Structure formats: C-alpha cells, structure tokens
Amino acid sequence: MVKLFCDNEFCIYQKQGKCILESVHLDIQGNCADCIYVRIKEDTLNHLKDKLLNHL
Numbered sequence: 114m115v116k117l118f119c120d121n122e123f124c125i126y127q128k129q130g131k132c133i134l135e136s137v138h139l140d141i142q143g144n145c146a147d148c149i150y151v152r153i154k155e156d157t158l159n160h161l162k163d164k165l166l167n168h169l
Contacts, residue, residue: 124148 117132126134126147138146 119145121145121148123150125151 117137118130119127119132120130121127124132124145126132126149132145134147140146
C-alpha cells in the first residue's frame with residue numbers, strides 16, 4: 114500500500130507526515146475531502162501562541 118504524504122498537522126488522519134487512510138478523495142482543487150480538523154479551544158491556542166512568542 115502506498116502512503117500519501119501529508120503536511121496538515123491539524124488533520125486527525127495525519128501521522129508522522131503521512132496520511133493513515135487507505136484511500137482519500139480529492140476535490141476539484143486537489144484538496145483532501147476526507148480531512149477532519151482537530152479542534153483546539155481558543156484559550157489553549159492563545160496560550161500556546163503566547164508561549165511560543167515569548168520563546169522567540
């Protein structure tokens with residue numbers, strides 16, 4: 114089975130840079146139609162952004 118590379122770290126099907134699905138469906142623009150995004154609470158996201166900005 115061929116694994117597709119995937120850079121979308123927010124998709125639940127992406128693991129270590131590859132798609133874990135056996136097959137995917139692409140829309141007319143070539144975007145994955147099977148992608149499901151991880152939901153991150155806004156306060157958690159803001160906390161992580163601030164933490165990274167302070168590190169930089």
